[in-house]
Amino acid sequence: MERVKRPAGRAPASRPRPGAKSPRKESDEPARRPPAGPARARPERTAGSRPERTAGSRPERTAGSRPERTAGSRPERPARPPLTLDDDERPRGRDRFLSGPHGVRHRTFDSPSFDDFAFDPYDDATNRPGPERRAFSTWEGPVFTGGERMFEAPLRALFALDADWNRALTHGFHPYAARLPPSLVRQAVATWSKPGHTILDPFCGSGTVLVEAFAQGRKALGSDASPLAVAISETRTTLxxxxxxxxxxxxxxxxxxxxxxxxxxxxxxxxxxxxxxxxxxxxxxxxxxxxxxxxxxxxxxxxxxxxxxxxxxxxxxxxxxxxxxxxxxxxxxxxxxxxxxxxxxxxxxxxxxxxxxxxxxxxxVPPGTTPPVVRQGDARDVRGVRKGSVNLVLTSPPYAGVYDYGAIHASRFAWLGLDPRPLLAKQVGARSHGLGAAPGPWREGRRAWLSQMATALAPGGSALLIVGDGVVAEQPENAQAAIWAEAPAVGLRPVAWASQDRPSHDKRVRDIFGRSPRREHVLFLERA
Incomplete structure (x- = not known):
């Protein structure tokens, strides 16, 4: 049998690999190929058929062709502090990813927590708090003062916060909205009270005032309508x-x-x-x-x-x-x-x-200091506090129409098995419906807790209130002016105040305040 010779220049057909797609079948149409003819000879590659690469055919990289990186050509990245538990309260920087168990990817927890963020009234477009920011980061800028000149310097000094004190003692243990700056409270206790004095905080929240009073040898009394606040305060002040x-x-x-x-x-x-x-x-x-x-x-x-x-x-x-x-x-x-x-x-x-x-x-805590007493109760009816037994009231009353503590802490109430109804029934000035507190109940409640403070104070006793401007019935309210007007009627004498501007990230609140500044105030009053 005579072997059929293949035409020159045609490669042998290759067998398809297992699993490979079969070659496409040619159609019945005549193939559009060039007419058959003699095979074209491939030009032979010789030594001179391709340009030879020489030293000058490509620009040579020299020491000066690329700017050399020196120590000052690029700003040094600051060294990242070692990750500690405190870091979980710091602002987010870059997220660091690590391999988790079972091949799951997860981030390390440099994310901040709620307690180290203050937020402005809710953004009604999203029903969420305004943009997050570092705790007490808005406590900066010029301080405005008024009243008796002799108190201007000590009140102004309260606004110089010490960030290193934010995690001292038991501060920062549990998230809590609108908590007081620990260094402000520490300085206020040292300035306006003496060892052995009694300090009352009828809106004790997470217990910052109680901790500082206890650590400086004062007798501390606290109350709050929230059972969660009472539990946090007791945990932070129990030795x-x-x-x-x-x-x-x-x-x-x-x-x-x-x-x-x-x-x-x-x-x-x-x-x-x-x-x-x-x-x-x-x-x-x-x-x-x-x-x-x-x-x-x-x-x-x-x-x-x-x-x-x-x-x-x-x-x-x-x-x-x-x-x-x-x-x-x-x-x-x-x-x-x-x-x-x-x-x-x-x-x-x-x-x-x-x-x-x-x-x-x-x-x-100095030896022999009486442990703080914390109770669940209403600031408008401070029971258990003897009339005229308090030397200093140091507290931060609610800001009108800004926070709703029942909504903020709803999940914690559920996980701890606490009943939120006492708080929901007694909280004053909450932003529960619409924007701003209802004017009638808000003003009646404020007069009531001011009266209770005056009753508890000893003759010559002092009250230091940290309050912020709020929204009442869709209108801005200057907290300093409102308390200054109501205090004399309940037996408190306005003495001096210091204020600082606070930005608002809620568009509706900005529109309500317009060009009027929104401020946070430290008010100093005395028992008349």
């Missing part, structure tokens, strides 16, 4: 013995490790409670399940009451950090990637930080 602090650390660490292990092994949880189903949407599913399991472990612990309360408040203090949506969620909540075990690990760090802070408070 635990060295053994109790050791127990808190041991139990908290064990609970964190057990919760982290269960989260990594994806241990099935019991049925989800009705209240928890309402909270589920605010977290990523795996984060919610881990937090819910951690809560079950925390609530199952039975020990000393102060330790139990501290363990539960540590859980409450970290909830907003892990939210992805909701009123108090971080702005980057939807973008976070949180690995399994991260919430539990963070809980352990939070317990460690509280133990350290309680130790610092114990070292600062």
């Amino acid at each position: 635990l013995s060295k053994e109790e602090r050791g127990l808190l650390l041991t139990v908290g660490t064990r609970l964190a490790e057990e919760s982290e292990d269960r989260a990594r092994r994806r241990v099935k949880l019991p049925a989800i409670s009705a209240w928890a189903r309402r909270e589920h949407a605010q977290f990523f599913p795996h984060v919610f399940l881990e937090l819910y399991g951690l809560r079950a472990l925390v609530f199952a612990y039975d020990g000393p009451a102060a330790v139990v309360r501290a363990l539960r408040l540590c859980l409450s203090s970290m909830l907003t950090k892990f939210m992805r949506t909701g009123l108090t969620a971080p702005r980057d909540g939807q973008d976070k990637r949180i690995g399994r075990g991260v919430p539990s690990s963070f809980y352990g760090r939070r317990v460690q930080e509280l133990v350290r802070q309680l130790g610092a408070l114990a070292d600062a």
